[in-house]
Amino acid sequence: MSNSVLPGDKIAVIEEYEAGNNACDDGHIVRATVIGESEIDRKERIVNVKNQNTTSIPEKGDIVIGTVEAVMGSMIAVMINYINSKPVKAQVECICATRSIRKKNVALVKDLVKLKIIGHLNGAIHATMQDPELGVLFTKCRKCGMDVKPLRDIVKCVECGWTDDRKLSSDFLKTDFLKVRE
């Protein structure tokens, strides 16, 4: 069973079904939060809304590649360019906590990073870079802006010799990084 719904549309009452993906409840009524198709899962007793643009909103467990937009004290903001190796056009940002990563410069603005989505919270998409394959895919020297080469777990500038640290992905500098996880 599936129906076209708009954000705010009533799709169930919580006595019948719980809010699933792209749905929320106010303690009584389950409503859609996006434009899409409502789908009732009778086995799990939940009602989901399948977003019409599912490829632009990553879900938990998705691997995303994006460009670092801002570096804050304990997190980075990343504009998502690819979800599970598929390019996305929509401007979707996610944030990644970096507090637990023991690096001075986890990533710099404009770096290309690979992250795993851990979920949606308070309207923001949260990601992690804890796994070995996650982290910086491409970066530049912080001093002169030239290319860097990995040197064990740090990076060294090919031009000025400046050494720095990053949370490097195991795919760092692999030009075919998009094919790594098909």
Ligand SMILES: [Zn+2]
């Ligand atoms: Zn340099």
